[in-house]
Amino acid sequence: MPSSNNTNFHPSIFLLLGTPGMEAIHAWIAMPFCLVYLNALLGNFSILFIIRMDPNLHEPMYFFLCMLSVADLIISTTAMPKILSLFWFHNREIYFEACLVQVFLIHALCSMASGSILAMAFDCYVAICNPLRHSTILSHRVIKNLGLAIVFSGALLFSPQPFMLRWLPYCKTNIIPHTYCEFMALIKLACSDTRICRIYSLTAAFLTGGLDFILIICSYIVILYIVFSLPSKAAQLKTLGTCGSHVCVILVAYTPAFFSFLTHRFGHNVAPHMHILVANIYLLVPPMVNPLIYGIKTKRIRERFLQGFTSLKF
Template sequence: MSAYNKTSVHPSIFILVGIPGLEAIHTWISIPFSIGYVLALLGNFSLLFIIKTDPSLHKPMYLFLCMLAVADLVVSTTAVPKLLSLFWFHNGEIHIAACLTQVFLIHSCSTMESGFMLCMAFDRYIAICNPLRHSAILTHTVTAGMGLAIVFRGTAFLSLHPFLLRWLPYCRTNIISHTYCEFMALIKIACAETSIRRAYSLTVAFLTAGVDFILIICSYILILNAVFHLPSKDARLKTLGTCGSHVCVILVFYIPAFFSFLTHRFGHQVAPHVHILVANLYLLVPPMLDPIIYGVRT
């Protein structure tokens, strides 16, 4: 691997090292990751098949759930197969084109996941706070338009990331201390001024996932206000129950996402293997648990 340290300014190949400090147990770590990936594939494809074949489920909530399932599949499939190849066969080489494609797909689809959760929160808000107009407000056209807007937002905001990374000089090393290509992981090995790129990434993160999270919280404040004004305890419990699965999915997605994001930028005291493990869980756990949570619930 030392030969790869003598890189050109613009290397064509990067080397992923996996989880620093835990290389000796990569094979053992791969077992839960491979099981989780299989569960994510089975769960999300099953969810898509069931919703597609059952006309009674062709409603906004389930259509948004389909969009979330597709984004989950793209995120996990973009990262996990390469991760398993690294763990099983020690194949850490990744071409720069594939690396930048990983950066774009992981970040853009993660942004889309956040947006679809916001759409689902809006659906719950309308269903609980304005139930008589739910079908009139969230028509299939409006639902499709919201989905397309989220896809366009994720594509437009994140399409610049690969170009910001492509022509950076990597004169010190082409070794990435990570299991997949991630924007900040590449920024850290560049030997150039990257403050503008970091600021752009931080701004995009706030304008997408950050704003989504704030709006989701606002929607649930309004939902809780409406719920606690219901006349009976049974009605309140039933209404809260309809939001329970969505709240679980939100927590599963945002907690590791914010931890990974903040430690990359501010958590210099966090051990690298802890950060990278959480970053991988962020890509795998939501796609694995989302169909289980929603499938069992609905």
Template sequence: MLAFNRTNLQPTTLLLLGIPGLEAAHMWISIPFCLVYLLSLMGNIALLFIVKTDPKLHEPMYLFLCMLSVADLMLTSSTLPKILSLFWFNDRKIYFEACLIQMYLIHSLSTMESGFILAMAFDRYVAICHPLRHSTILTPTVITGLGLAIFFRGAILLSPHPFLLKWLSYCGSNVISHTYCEFMALIKLVCTETKIRRAYSLLVAFLTGGLDFILIICSYVLILLTVFNLPSKAARHKTLSTCVFHVWVILVFYTPAFFSFLTHRFGRHISPHIHIFIANIYLLIPPMMNPIIYGVKTKRIRERFFKFLIKCF
């Protein structure tokens, strides 16, 4: 057992267990994890480059998508290198302060991702339900303001989390049954009362991801009502096909996120390896899928991407 700080019983270092029950398979699991991480890096960097160099793509939807890509890159880069180090070299040790920083980045960046997906849903709502007012509602100033508001919401609301955990006493094991540092995984190591801290975490989760999801559902209900009232069948089909891709992005992001969140609090009968594996999927799949989904859907992005590949090779 590693040393503890005697003044407040804080561990100087923690040990990441990985995926409980699948430790022997870590090397094999690392192969798809590494491939997905590389695809995520290449896809999001390519998307940012394409949108930046093509003025015709400087529209609200793609500007919000770029903000989402930046958050995706930061999120995966703050977690995957350590996860791969754990899988490849059995590098389980992480300093307590580094663990708190990683936990803050994961939760704050995930909150920002949720906000950017909501902003994209709002853009679709305005474009479909109020097409004539789209350019006057989503002006460059409004887009910048929304982006900053989403950033500061994630940065500020999640800033107390590291301090809520830093000031507690850890008298149990210093082994985290996870591949990365997560609020609920860390708080399970605490030996003092944590009801208030858990309640704060739950409240923040509802005010961010939960509220975002409700607003997204409302926006798509209004979109569907508008679509079904369109006189042209072709117009209905085109609009619905566009919405399907956006709904897919929403499902890919929120499904594993809600599963992990609810399992930590209520899923006592779910196997730990299933929970932890899906928690990793939550970090891996959305950042990889977002540029692929929008790249497949948008002809101009596809064409620019293939031109970029031809120049590179």
């Protein structure tokens, strides 16, 4: 049962509230969420299968795309089954340990997804600014080290989160007004001073998404300078086209992330259910849209997907 007194306690179970004020339409909200999740599964598994089976796609850009797809799959699978269970079956309970695991996975994997997008930006930078040395700069060893750095940096940076939440005393309630376990949502339930936790959260957010975004912008400033130095308009458009898919992925990934961050920090007049819906969009839409972007805009991936679909159909 929820507790509302001021006695310190460590709940074994939290209760997810969902979207406050929209409980009557939870079942309807779950339908598009479910479709988004199924499309994310299909799209990312297709990307992984196509790249794995086509030797012509064993290039740095597509290796980092595979990392992004794996991160997207785990992020959406970490959150979506529980959200559907909450919306359709009113299963609000989540064990404290499961809640901590969910917090860690979501934040660590979002960091890894952001790192993968940054690595793809570096690949575009090298391909355009130093094409003759592309294979030398992005050798198999460098790619492997970059991949390991992305994984371990995300895991190490956010590994303190579960321990911070575990050690906090909770004295307000065990009801989480959200659809999944989120670090700041749990911080608000604590009855002790949480300034260090909040500073840590802001610092970690900057060192992942914030710093990655700044480096991506810097790389594209140099890329645009090189592109517009080319002699012909056709060459400029062709060179920019090589990064078109990546630019779309950047917009899809960072726009809802920054909007969610800004509304959470400064949008005090924004309705709570809008905060929650934006947070869900941030987790669910990029994993669905990223495979569509590369499937539509990358000729080799599109052709392999159509070949596979045709063979299944006939």
